[in-house]
Amino acid sequence: MTGKLDLDPVLVARARELARRAGQPVVDLARSHTTVSVERAVLRLAGVTGADPDGIPWVNRLVDAVAADVGLGHGVAVPVFDALVREGSTDVTLLAQKAAAGSVRFTQPTGRAATAARSAARKAVGAGIRRIDRRRAERDRLVKRHGDPAQRPWIYLIVATGDIYEDIPQAQAAARAGADVIAVIRSTGQSLLDYVPEGATREGFAGTYATQENFRLMRAALDESSKEVGRYVRLTNYASGLCMPEMATLAGLERLDMMLNDSMYGILFRDINPVRTFVDQRFSRQVHARAGIIINTGEDNYLTTADAVDEAHTVTVSQLLNEFFAHEAGLADWQLGLGHAFEINPEVPESFRLELAHALLARELFPDAPLKWMPPTKHMTGDVFRGNLLDGFFNLAGALTGQGILLVGMMTEAVVTPWLSDRDIALQNVRYVLGAAGGLHEDFVPAPGGFIRRRANQVLGEALDLLERIGEQTLLTAIAEGTFGIMKRPADRGKGLDGVAAHEADYCNPATDILEAAA
């Protein structure tokens, strides 16, 4: 069985081996460093909640206090629980408040005190992880009760008003109209905040802040919708930016179902420090693995900056790297919503056949991953009629190549944030195509030696060349030299570097210990 594209299994295996070789040094780096956000995520698992009157979360205050006294390199769990044992208390949030007021001093204990602190920390963090486990079991029950969507791809729709109480009725209306997955777009710039805002929020810039309370409100609303529509409606948010590990943790605690979580997006598009990103990335993926969350990677973004034909192979390379990092962190294939997009200029001759070749290549390379298929954005203009046609072809390509998650394209992309009617027309477009040609992937086998097979093999070849070149240096060097996209991102630059610390010999992170023991 050589599949629909006659890909050479030796080349495919070679590509995976090269991705492993490029990724392994980054994993080693991630295993030997921690970040403020990883430590804050550990404290969230241990039960620290809430924020000070200025809206700065207590986890931030506590991590800052510990770092000021003993540094970050031991991990905060042991100094925090050592202080708690000394105070004779079990309330970590109260300790955070005292620490913020300067009335607690932290030390890195040794001997018996260290053992006691470790054991207390492990107990508290373990309780948080068990909460994530219960959430996962709850999802399994609800999926069994309400059922999965009847069709593949799942229909993924975005809401983004800035006001969670406005998002909720829109999301519920979208579910009634056929959406299987609801994504709440985040407020512009949240990825660069080094803290997670608290509480329900009613104001945002072109999106709604991701907060634990907003997660909880939306998940509860979609549980109602699931009951009403008779299928489990999934909820998506973003584990990206400076608070990636905390976002993953909050998503696990509030039973979100999918998270956007790309290995390089923050580095390339947000100028976040590469080391910070890879350390945060690994922890967040371990949490997602445990929580049964499907990650969505961000390869579509390459194609919005670079040419979708010339740079098609960078998507394949990134997918292979994302796959390696995901497997290493314990994610199973069914959790890998590897991304790609319909972004070829429609004026290019045979553009649709090129799209099919690229989409099918991803399908054949990752047969068990629920690929995420992203709609045209770059070549959408104010011509909404043409936009609707382009979205129809995008939907058709999704059906023909067996994509797993289809982000519904809007004909008003680049014009307005979608209106009620835009969403309705877009869903009608999807329903027509899936209704008329939903099973066409069964019949769609490109001709041997034909255009599509040749193109797919060419892209795979270019991906291998690029991976060979990366293998000669390292992934960090490749990123520093601008191999992905056109941005040069050196490892010693970018936002969030001051929140990174190398592990001391006695570094302790009970969350990682528990997550890795299970894997």
Added chain:
Amino acid sequence: MSEHSGQHASVPTGKAIVRPYGDTTGDGMVQVSFTLPVTHDKRAEGAAVQLANKMGIDPAMVVHAKPMGDGFTFFVVYGRVNHLVDLNAVQVVERDFALLSAKDVNTVIKQRLRRKLSVVGACIGTDAHTVGIDAILNVKGIAGEKGLEYYRELKVTNMGAQVSVPELVETARAEKADAVLVSQVVTQRDAHLHNTREMSAAFREAMPAGRRPLLIVGGPRFDETMTDELGVDRIFGRGTTPGEVASYLVHALITQRKAMA
């Protein structure tokens, strides 16, 4: 290259009055679509006709009406509009520079400046809102348009938030900035105006007129006509896109400068 020359299309005097064109000159036909927050029934269609009539469409034909969710109906209406357009009375707010594509911006810089154009950006004062400066500078950009980092021929230094004016001047000097972009979101007690004046004064003091970078401020609450009062070269308000800023940079630093030389 899309040159918006600002010239009105020359109109023969006899044809200054026009009407929309369906398939016959003067038929006045238009097509509109809209949603009304009412459940779909006969009355809803009547409501759509009433709205169309009030818009000047008479007669109006509701050719499509479709219920959407609870209590909403989508309509497509065709009909004859009774308004006339007087081309001589058209008034256009002119942009005083041409809007260029990213490719054109890069080409002009490469061919005429023959080096990368250096841009330094920051949020100054206590303002921690990097939303504005990031929307303009980050590759991610805003509303589907890539930020200045995406332009090959621009060298962008984004200093982030809470940058002091002396730091900004120092960085502008070190990076040999051709332009300095400052974003101000917080307007409490006119902080954005004070900060901007402090910044422009510092640059005037630190560098002679000919060597001073182009000073640009942006933010949702600025009045775009206050450039002289604030001592800056340009003010950008709400909704400005990276492409507009890039086009302005090319205009102010290359095209216009060469034209004046």
